[in-house]
Amino acid sequence: MSNDATQTPELQAFSKNIRGLELSPLWERTVSQKPGTPCVPYHWRWEELEPLLLKSCDLIDKKNAERRVLMLENPVLRGQSFIANTLFTGLQIIMPGEVAAAHRHTPNALRFVVKGEGAYTAVAGERAMMHPGDFIVTPNWSWHDHGNIGHGPVVWMDGLDSAFTRFFGATFREDYPSETQPLYLPEGASAASYGSSLLPVDIKPGEGPSPLLRYPYERTREALAHLAQNQPLHAAHGAMLRYANPANGKYPFPTMAAFMRLLPKGFAGKKYRSTENTVFNVAEGAGRVVIAGEAFDFNPHDIFVAPSWCETAFSAREECVIFSYSDRPAQEATGFLREELVG
Ligand code: 1HN
Numbered sequence: 001m002s003n004d005a006t007q008t009p010e011l012q013a014f015s016k017n018i019r020g021l022e023l024s025p026l027w028e029r030t031v032s033q034k035p036g037t038p039c040v041p042y043h044w045r046w047e048e049l050e051p052l053l054l055k056s057c058d059l060i061d062k063k064n065a066e067r068r069v070l071m072l073e074n075p076v077l078r079g080q081s082f083i084a085n086t087l088f089t090g091l092q093i094i095m096p097g098e099v100a101a102a103h104r105h106t107p108n109a110l111r112f113v114v115k116g117e118g119a120y121t122a123v124a125g126e127r128a129m130m131h132p133g134d135f136i137v138t139p140n141w142s143w144h145d146h147g148n149i150g151h152g153p154v155v156w157m158d159g160l161d162s163a164f165t166r167f168f169g170a171t172f173r174e175d176y177p178s179e180t181q182p183l184y185l186p187e188g189a190s191a192a193s194y195g196s197s198l199l200p201v202d203i204k205p206g207e208g209p210s211p212l213l214r215y216p217y218e219r220t221r222e223a224l225a226h227l228a229q230n231q232p233l234h235a236a237h238g239a240m241l242r243y244a245n246p247a248n249g250k251y252p253f254p255t256m257a258a259f260m261r262l263l264p265k266g267f268a269g270k271k272y273r274s275t276e277n278t279v280f281n282v283a284e285g286a287g288r289v290v291i292a293g294e295a296f297d298f299n300p301h302d303i304f305v306a307p308s309w310c311e312t313a314f315s316a317r318e319e320c321v322i323f324s325y326s327d328r329p330a331q332e333a334t335g336f337l338r339e340e341l342v343g
Contacts, residue, residue, distance in 0.1 A: 035275055035338070037085045039074045039307035041291035046282075046301035050115075053093040053155060062098045069158060072303060081162070084277035084307045086327040087256075088160040091303075094119055094148045102145035102176030107162035108209055108253040109138040112281050112323050113217075114157055114301050118150010123213055126185040130156060133217025133283050135243055135260075135323070137252050139209035141172075143181045157281050157303065159325045161255040190214075194246040203247055210245040210252040217283075224262040224321065236272035236313070236341055238263040250329070257328040263287065263316035271313040274339030276326040278306045285320030289313070311342050 015025050049070070056068055069090035072083045083089040088107075094100060096118065111121065113134045120127050124142040136156075138144045148154050165171040193200050194212040220241070228239035240261035243252050251257045257276075263269070263285070271290075280289070282302045289296050292310035296302075306312045314320075331337035 036309035037307050038076045039084050040076055041294050041306055041310055042075060043296035043304040044072055049091060053091060057095050067100050068093050083279055083305050086163045086277050087279055088162045089279050090158040091155060092158050093153055093155045094146055095153055096148050096151055098148050099179055100146040101179045102143050102181040104141050104143045105173035106140050106165045106170055107160045108140045110159040110258060110325060111136040112157040114155045116152055116154030119148045119154035121146045122181055125183055126189050126213055127183050127187050128214040135215040135258055137210045137213055143176050145180050164255050205248040212246050215243055220260050224260060228262045228264055235270040237261050238267050255330045256325050258325040261322050263314055263320040265316055265319045267316040269314040271311045271342035273309050273311045273342060275308045275331055275337055276328045277308050278324050278326040280304050281323045283321040283323055285318040287316040287320050
């Protein structure tokens with residue numbers, strides 16, 4: 001607050017004098033005390049992204065790019081790597097025969113597979129083939145490498161909570177001594193232990209990231225179709241499911257939640273806002289999303305971001321299936337999360 005009482009010559013001199021001691025008077029503070037962030041809604045079209053990803057393969061090989069990733073940066077965060085204050089989003093492309101070398105880091109990573117067949121990811125000793133629509137978990141500090149043993153390019157979206165590790169000053173990374181890690185678990189091991197609503201008998205619900213490596217699209221799609229046909233739709237979200245950590249029923253990561261929604265053809269959703277920062281990836285269908293008053297017409301594989309407290313409303317020109325991830329678990333754990341239907 002700045003008023004006459006704070007503008008006396010003595011106070012002005014005081015404020016000026018304390019500046020040299022790295023002090024500032026709270027009564028002159030100008031930073032926002034409102035929800036929301038400086039980040040803006042933004043939409044990236046697959047029809048523009050795909051040719052750029054393919055072009056990047058001609059221009060940079062895997063020896064020179066540790067990961068061939070295009071980062072999606074919020075227009076107000078250019079140079080910062082982030083799509084919103086709390087989230088990283090990248091699009092990664094891997095060509096036949098290529099390997100993305102094994103490493104590990106403190107940020108958690110999720111993958112949402114966009115297009116192509118024949119790529120695998122290996123995480124903590126287990127390999128999983130990646131198929132479009134799959135949701136894949138790379139827990140923090142686990143060794144991971146990727147490869148393409150197929151015949152065409154494969155693209156997926158990387159979502160990381162690296163904004164958190166940067167914020168805390170807790171970013172560490174290490175390369176594995178060889179290009180790929182040893183596979184000490186058979187393919188399907190984590191699905192067998194955790195993927196059928198059954199748990200190993202000695203598992204106690206705890207904290208931490210999901211032990212299930214891959215959430216296959218065909219199961220997600222089937223569950224959503226069933227839900228959309230047999231349950232009332234949510235006024236804003238349509239038929240929406242949350243990916244669960246099977247070991248504790250919570251989120252796949254302590255920081256990041258992931259969701260998939262189905263919007264039936266003709267769905268016109270209500271406006272919704274929350275303090276979550278959310279990134280969307282269109283798995284199927286076309287429609288329109290209005291975020292903070294800006295309309296974006298989306299098509300399959302498009303990506304858009306709804307920063308905190310931006311009103312968001314969906315309408316579906318065709319049946320749509322849309323993946324999203326957000327910082328909800330971190331905001332729930334801290335008690336900061338707020339959400340509402342608007343109007
Ligand atoms: C990373 O390790 C991957 O493993 C992708 O594929 C994107 C962005 C920032 C930091 C590490 C990967 C990343 C990343």
